[in-house]
Amino acid sequence: MKKFFKYSTAFILFVVFAIYLAGVFYFKSYFLPNTKINERDMSFTQIAELYENYNSLHDDFELKIVGRDVKESLKLSDFEYRDTLERGQTVKQNPTLWIFSLFAKKEYNLDHKITYDNQKFLDTINKLDFFKGETVEPENAKIVFNGRRFIIEKEVLGNKINKKLFEEKVLDYINEGRKTLNLEDEEIYYSPIVFSDDTYLNNKVSQMNKLNSFEITYDFEDRKEVIKNEELLSLYRENDEGLLVPDRDRVKEYVRTLAGKYDTYMGTRDFYATGLGPIKVEGGIYGWWTDIEKTTDQLVKALENTESVTLIPIYRLTANSRTLNDLGNSYIEVDLGRQHLWLYKEGELVLETDFVSGNPNRENGTPLGTEKIWSKETKRYLTGEDYKSFVDYWLPINWKGVGLHDASWRNEFGGDLYLTNGSHGCINIESSAMKNIYDNAFVGMGVVVYDSSLPQESEVVEMGVVESP
Template identity: 45%
Template sequence: MKKTLKIFALLFLALLIFIYIAGLYFFNDRFLPKTFVNGHDFGLTKISEFQDNYNNLSRNFVLEVVDKEDNVEKISAKEINYIEDIGENVVSQTPFYWPISSLINKEFKIDTDLKYDHVALENKINNLNSVKNGKVESVDAQVVYSQDEDKYKIQDEVFGNIVKRDDLKRSVLNHFSEKDEKLSLKDENLYYAPNITANSDVLKHELKSTEDIHKRKLIIDLGDLKEELTGQRLISLYSRSENGDLVLDDAKVLEYAKSLSSAYDTYRGSRIFNATEIGPVKVDGGIYGWSTDVEKTKDALINAINTGAESVQPVYRQTALARAGGDIGKTYIEVDLARQTLWYYKDGNLKLTTPIVTGNPRKGNATPTGTDRIWSREKDRYLTGETYRSKVNYWMPINWKGIGLHDATWRSNFGGNLYLSSGSHGCINIPPSVMPGLFAETFNGMPVVVYDSNRQKV
């Protein structure tokens, strides 16, 4: 029995020695099991064929590109001349310990020379259907007003299908390098996505702020006219802060103040004036009218909104007598250069008609037309120029060019065509007998409408 066991033990030992020697021979030109080079399993493959085997991994690689709708397109290494050359690098191993080494993973990292055709890769990516057909842009979720529901709500984001080309290129090269055969555009976030989604806390803050502001109302008091600032128009003056709360935007409020100025200012504007006995004439320019101080109005608007005021008035550089029905009102002076006549109306009633003499157009001194205003009322002063110095008893300038209304004691006749031969230097000469009464009726800021009915009739 002992002899039999001894023989069996010797045979078993001989078998182990044979297996070990056979392993030494086998693994002399083959990689041990569980041998990984740059993440690729080369176990049991021939060491002598390592360079070719490694390089063939790249040469024969085909990548599947899957879009968000599961359409599959392929990019092969041959199409882009992709090569990952291992060069002359070798992986060393000791076969003497093969029985033990075969049981454990052996990881080797070796530098490779990666080459590909840049132009071919760009063209291949640009010609992928998922890239060419990507035309729908992603849209952020946002707070919108629903007319049907009569309320504000958060509108869901929209996911588009436009691919990030540069990111896709990098991802393709990574897949080629790792020999990962499937690239999902969706899983790797290679589509341009919305920056803000419907569950964003920022949007929830914005919705709450928007609902609060929508309930407010501010009346812009323009005298005879009123403008209501509320709802979406008021909300448009706000901008969203980082946490979503709406805050007044100075620049937007300034633009709104400018819009008020554009809509309601009449300074230096055009007017259709109902001229005495002849009807409508078009009068351009002049220094009369409403003129808004935009910066100060912006500040007044911000203060009114922040304090919850019910109404606010614009801040003016200059005011006029009225708003509704024309800013001239019903008390004014009217001058027609063609008819050489002045009319004075008070509260809509004609109080005075008088002939006048205006500037001589033949000498370049024509009285300028426009809707002007009396900005000073003076007595006993001298009017001077390069060729004259005249004493007047009453002086009322109406523009910034030295033109005004005054008596002319040196004249005995007025009206007709005198202005074409002996007209003034531009001022409106009024008979001395008329001037005291007219002066007493005037006031600073009073409109003076000057026109030429030969040229300006509508």
């Protein structure tokens, strides 16, 4: 048994040594395994034919290009690509070390010259299917509203290629002798930045759907404004902790828009004038005037509570009705053109009378607009720069000292008296009629002052928000 083991070991060693010697002999003429010259694999090629083998490496070289649903190939002959070693160079290798080269790379850099027709190269690139047809731009995953809830819309990978990078990679692969270029692996496609599995995006959509579970309604009696879904979410911002919180600036801007739509203070109204029909009346202190700051605070609080609620704006000034016709059915109508007044209460005509208004020829014309009675007073003096008059009934209708009052010093009312013997701006009324007006009027009652002798405009001007008196 010992002899057998002894002879077997000797035989194996002989075989190994014979193989080693054969390798030494072989690699005197051939390059060692794992030999690369200028990134080209020259293993097991004849040393004597270095130039011929190296220079012919690209004769039949074809680069395969793999992309999204597209496969292409590129022939080097299409743009006359050549890689030529310069003569007079050698590579020295020790054939006795061939067995070690099986496990270690040998890389050499020799002088060489790469040439190709650049224009033909670009033309060849442009003819590839990757650059034909429709280009689909990459799109980030995003949050969208599907009519019921917010969801994450998956990113679009698209097919847009970074052409400059593609050209560089093609040349790199050819220079290195690599035969398959995968556009995905080399990240040559333009890519979305945000994907549907993004943690931030998923946290945000979760918050948004929580906020989407409630709505806020503003009640204007015959009209409503409902804030919900995307409009409601637009009133929030993201804080430093990534939480959605009410954005006061956005809320304030919404309140301004709401006020611009529904406020009537200092605005222009459609009015149905007695005996005339539809007219427009501009200006005046009567109407709804939203307190922007307080209403903003109110809405911010509602957004913080995240519960469905119906709100009424907080007003600086109010009118008698929150409907589109904010005058209601009780008001006083004053026509300077006809010098005539009508008082309606609960839709019924209570009285009508002539009057004398301010003299426009002395720059004392009675102001036009929808005003309101803001006080009721009896037995007081009205004073000015050149007058002091006692009246039994006084109903101021604007903030410039104009009002309705009796005028015991007058014997005639109506007609054209105001053009020659008009007041300082107030509306002078016969005493008994004024008592009747005083008894039927109330603080806050609208007083519509217009002049039927003036031409009417054809369109109604929208009523807008006013910030200060």
